[in-house]
Amino acid sequence: AQSVAQPEDQVNVAEGNPLTVKCTYSVSGNPYLFWYVQYPNRGLQFLLKYITGDNLVKGSYGFEAEFNKSQTSFHLKKPSALVSDSALYFCAVRDEAGGFKTIFGAGTRLFVKA
Amino acid sequence: KAGVTQTPRYLIKTRGQQVTLSCSPISGHRSVSWYQQTPGQGLQFLFEYFSETQRNKGNFPGRFSGRQFSNSRSEMNVSTLELGDSALYLCASSSLAGFSTDTQYFGPGTRLTVL
Numbered sequence: 365a366q367s368v369a370q371p372e373d374q375v376n377v378a379e380g381n382p383l384t385v386k387c388t389y390s391v392s393g394n395p396y397l398f399w400y401v402q403y404p405n406r407g408l409q410f411l412l413k414y415i416t417g418d419n420l421v422k423g424s425y426g427f428e429a430e431f432n433k434s435q436t437s438f439h440l441k442k443p444s445a446l447v448s449d450s451a452l453y454f455c456a457v458r459d460e461a462g463g464f465k466t467i468f469g470a471g472t473r474l475f476v477k478a
Numbered sequence: 479k480a481g482v483t484q485t486p487r488y489l490i491k492t493r494g495q496q497v498t499l500s501c502s503p504i505s506g507h508r509s510v511s512w513y514q515q516t517p518g519q520g521l522q523f524l525f526e527y528f529s530e531t532q533r534n535k536g537n538f539p540g541r542f543s544g545r546q547f548s549n550s551r552s553e554m555n556v557s558t559l560e561l562g563d564s565a566l567y568l569c570a571s572s573s574l575a576g577f578s579t580d581t582q583y584f585g586p587g588t589r590l591t592v593l
Binding site for chain 1: 482511513520521522523526534536568570578579581582583584585586587
């Protein structure tokens with residue numbers, strides 16, 4: 365069965381410092397991995413995805429993520445955090461067997477302090 | 479291009495009633511998925527429609543149903559509402575091909591409160 369784990373409920377970082385939001389996954393086939401961000405009272409906004417190819421994926425707003433097959437991880441990163449990055453971040457996974465049944469992690473709340 | 483729209487944005491119902499939520503996908507998108515978001519359970523997949531056919535279904539009771547029309551607009555219905563159905567219901571649409579690698583684009587959600 366597919367599953368996604370985001371081990372940290374909350375991540376605190378100072379503005380200008382690098383940030384990492386962790387995600388690990390479990391699927392039976394090749395994983396399709398996604399990161400979304402949610403601001404208060406809003407839907408989810410797509411940040412980036414990994415389908416195949418280069419393990420380092422670049423996305424919107426300066427975010428990037430690194431796919432690590434051996435560690436089954438897909439951590440979200442940004443070199444320099446902004447206060448406006450404070451939001452709820454979701455990692456999600458699909459595989460061919462699951463079709464469009466997207467499984468989301470529990471979410472990680474990011475606080476960026478000025 | 480207009481994004482995914484959901485109506486209504488807010489809804490208050492009482493236990494035992496039924497409710498219908500609507501989702502209009504991005505123009506040209508043929509896949510629509512529905513998710514329930516609650517503080518306790520997080521984001522849970524309800525079902526997915528592609529070209530008017532339900533392709534995938536999550537682990538929800540039969541009180542939750544949906545359909546998709548020929549113009550790709552989708553509705554979901556919840557009958558005999560329970561307090562636990564209070565949630566943010568999110569709709570997402572995907573591009574033309576309907577592959578599992580497609581990006582899903584989410585609407586703002588409908589906040590349902592059951593009293």
